[in-house]
Amino acid sequence: MASLLKAPFLLIFYLVALTIPATAQRILESTSLNTCQQNSGFTASLFHVIFSPETNTARVNISAISTIEANVVFDVQISVYGYTFLHQVIDPCEVSLAGFCPMVSGKLGDPFIIPVGSDATRNIPGIAYNFPDLDATVRVFINATSGTNAGTSVACVEAQVSNGKTVDLIGVKWASAVVAGLALASSAIISGLGHSNAASHVAASALALTSYFQAQAMVGLVGIHLPPVVQAWTQDFQWSLGIINVGFMQDIFTWYQRSTGGTPATIVNTLGEVSVEIQKRALPVMERASGLFKRGVAMMPKGLVDHASTLMKRGNVMTSYGSYIVKGIQRVAFRAGIESTNLFLTGIVFFYIVMALTALSVVAFKGFCELAARMKWIKGDMFLDFRNGWRTVLKGILFRITLIGYAPVMILSLWEFTQNDSPAEMVLAVFFILFLNIALGWAAYKVIRIAHRSVALHRNPAYILFSDPQTLNKWGFLYIQFRASAYYFIIPVLGYTLLKAFFIAFAQNAGVVQAIALLLIEAGALIGAAVMRPWMDKKMSSFNIAICAVNFLNAIFLLIFTEVFGQPPLVTGIVGLVLWILNAVCTLVLLLMLIVSTLIVIFHDNPDGRYRFMADDRTSFMKSQNQLATTTELDALAVTARGGEKHGYGSGLDLDDDDSLPSESQQHRPTSFPHSANRSVAPSVAHSSSSASRPVIPRSPVDPAVPFLPSDPYESMKMSSSAISRTGTPSNASVGRSQHNSSPSPWQRGAGYDH
Structure with missing residues (x-):
């Protein structure tokens, strides 16, 4: 059995190695520029900035529209995990920022490079380049210093900053999926080899772990703003919900939707032209975005109005300046590279x-x-x-x-x-x-x-x-x-x-x-x-x-x-x-517990013996290789008690057929005792009985009236089997003792009757 199962588990160790990201160049990156006030005079439908401390430069690719015509200053605030550690006012004229001194209305759409001074680079802590899923935000208020709006904020933009490090790793996805899958497959093979007790434990653990993976994935589906690290971590388990991106399948789904009267979304396919904003706040952002959408619809070409209205209906918010806001289930789809309509x-x-x-x-x-x-x-x-x-x-x-x-x-x-x-x-x-x-x-x-x-x-x-x-x-x-x-x-x-x-x-x-x-x-x-x-x-x-x-x-x-x-x-x-x-530690512990317990079962000479018999006496009834190989008489009695053949999953009692089940009057009869005429016995006794030709309904193999039965149900079965095989009837001593004892049946202990 070990040779059949041990090889696949070696794959786990290779998959775990994939969870360690390779060392890459240190960068800080932002992929969207979002407005943070109403009537903002500066908006961007595309914004992509990459800053490298090695070259002290920031490469900017932006498609923005400005309606501001005035001298301005930039009020910059940088926060990490909600803590603002830098607040500075920058005059674009002092740093020679072209196009912003003074600021003029128009469209800005050409990529450019901004040199960054070494002093500013030294102020960035080293952890900012290495901590996964950095929750950092740069917010810039553009304050006018001249004109009719002097002294007020004419625009506000903010950008989420990432360092490229994330806990959303392909290795975590494969490792968790392979462990759960191999455990379920192992339980099936172990059961096929006759170790039902061990197989049921392994299967129950694997199912519980899979349900936990699904619960973590559901956290990522909620329509609530989640910190970046939570979004990334929950994305690791979206495979358990079937959210897996396969390129050619996405093409088929898009074709199917279009051919059946639908309108596919195009957010993922237009990332080179527009920015997508992950919902930052629950209610204020959506209200602001909805207002921007309504005001922007009138400015759009007629062909885009219907498309934008469809997106709004589906929960995708399209802003007036052409970017999108995603949240909840759409957020998960976007992070997986799947169009929300697919x-x-x-x-x-x-x-x-x-x-x-x-x-x-x-x-x-x-x-x-x-x-x-x-x-x-x-x-x-x-x-x-x-x-x-x-x-x-x-x-x-x-x-x-x-x-x-x-x-x-x-x-x-x-x-x-x-x-x-x-x-x-x-x-x-x-x-x-x-x-x-x-x-x-x-x-x-x-x-x-x-x-x-x-x-x-x-x-x-x-x-x-x-x-x-x-x-x-x-x-x-x-x-x-x-x-x-x-x-x-x-x-x-x-x-x-x-x-x-x-x-x-x-x-x-x-x-x-x-x-x-x-x-x-x-x-x-x-x-x-x-x-x-x-x-x-x-x-x-x-x-x-x-x-x-x-x-x-x-x-x-x-x-x-x-x-x-x-x-x-x-x-x-x-x-x-x-x-x-918390969830990473819990996941690791549960995965290790499942791996260790499964491997022990695989390499154990007697897998069923590793687990204690459960209090509900199920192991007395289940087919288990080591339990039914004790004696020939006990094996025959167990086969007869199950009402089936020695091999296979057939049963003399077809539980899917109402006609084969006992009638209501039969259901309320007292459970048959050893001296009953139709009692199920070993095959050698059953064939000699005149009622052998009639179908036999399985009965409990232990007489519930026998007192002083040992706590081990298998000893009870041996006593009953021995008595039947010698005389064909229960011993007189047992019957006599039953008249002076009213102790409950051992089958009732642990089965819910003593609660």
Whole structure:
């Protein structure tokens, strides 16, 4: 088994090396010049400046319009993380700045180079060139010193400054995606080798980690101003939502939208001609930009008016001077290099691609196993259960992918209602909302129904949920990560995901409402997780509660970013750094835990033995290689109790067929005891019985009336098996003791009955 799995994990170490950026030339760069006051007399639709301390020059590429005709001075303020460390007044006539002494109206559109003195270069701290995602802003007030507006500010512009260093790294994306993917694949292979207990732990950890990645990606989707480091960090996990830029696919999406009556956006394709402003403040900027848009529409050519109106409707704000403002989901699309009108199709198509590739991989693996068994490359019984029941396994895997893709598909589909990119895409959005909710709702209903039947027949929900291989492999993705008595917890999880999707999709223009709603949702999730602890064991509960706690802290930080508390900008900058550090540490710890636990399982001689048996006794029912190989009698009894064949995922009880399930009157009968006439026994006994020709409904293999049963359920099964194999009936001593003892069944302990 180790030889099958250890090689792919070597790729992780190479991918981690990619997270360390290569040493590059020190630069300071700005890509947009934004207005910071109404009726600004100086605006720029294109602004790109690169300053290099090695050459002491700044290369400027600008397309600007000035309506100012006066002598002016520049009031310059430079701040880092909200702290203003430089405030200086510069007279353009003293520094011989051409075109600004005096300032004249007209258009400025030719690139030029500005020499920067060595004194100014020495005042820039060295950390400014190395700290990733520097949150630095240069704001310039242009104050008139002559004319009718003398002594007042006639324009205000500001530029975000970056040093080219970022935590938005391709290595982080690949490393996180490969670890989660290999863990899920490893759990499937481990399960196929017969180690169901270990496989369920690995799969539950991988699913929890993937949901955490998606939660971090959702932080980047909110319509709230986020510090640069938070924007970059959350961008690392947008792959978990299917937001991945592939060039030829974007061309196909643009063609599809245009051919179905839509109007594609062109922001990304025109970056060489216009600037894009990442939303800096929540409400004031949008109100100002909306005002500029309305005033600017009248100045535009008629051909641009319709295009600008369409952009405004979709949430893309086009200013009067030709630049764009993006926020929330559009901000994520822009940072990913995807046109906002292609984002919905990008997420949906990648959801389809993952499902198709997974289905092809399962079919290919099935074919390889059959070929390897025929060619004697592997033992004939290796992966035999998978080879016999691969269709059921495939259904379960596709349902699991549907569960993983539920959050991104809901967010993008609901958001598409606010965009109306094309009539065909609106139809697709409706289809996917209905398809995913019906599919997962039906699956949840089936699990609850099966669990109720199990309780009615065996007084334990774990019995049918874990003893029937077909049920476990088809529907187990919904409940295997929870303890048996919390089989229903998938419904709160789906509700939690859908509620977050609603507020993220529909509250893009109401940042405060969005932040408060997410805070309440995450608080409810944390309280529910800490109080109910529905997961399979203490380790998984701690793993998931830690994730809920970090998500709750992230929601608090989002509320702070809305500036609803009126805190100084420095506080906002510090909180952004705290969010990045907290999530980076948590992600690293969770990744290492998953990698270490998966590798230990892979290289362990007895993977199931590494984990303690869970209190809900699921391991008594699940097919596990080392548990069912103890004795021939115990193996026969376990096969009969499961009601299936020795290999494969077939079952004598078809839980998808209502006719095969017991009638309502049968459901309320007392659970059969060893002296019942129709009791399931070992095959040697069953064949000698006159009722062997009738279908046998699985019963619990342990007599709930037997007192003084050992705490280990396997000892109980051995006692029952031994008694049956010798006499065909329960021992008289056991029956006698049952009359003087009313202790509860061991199957009831830890299954939710003692709560």
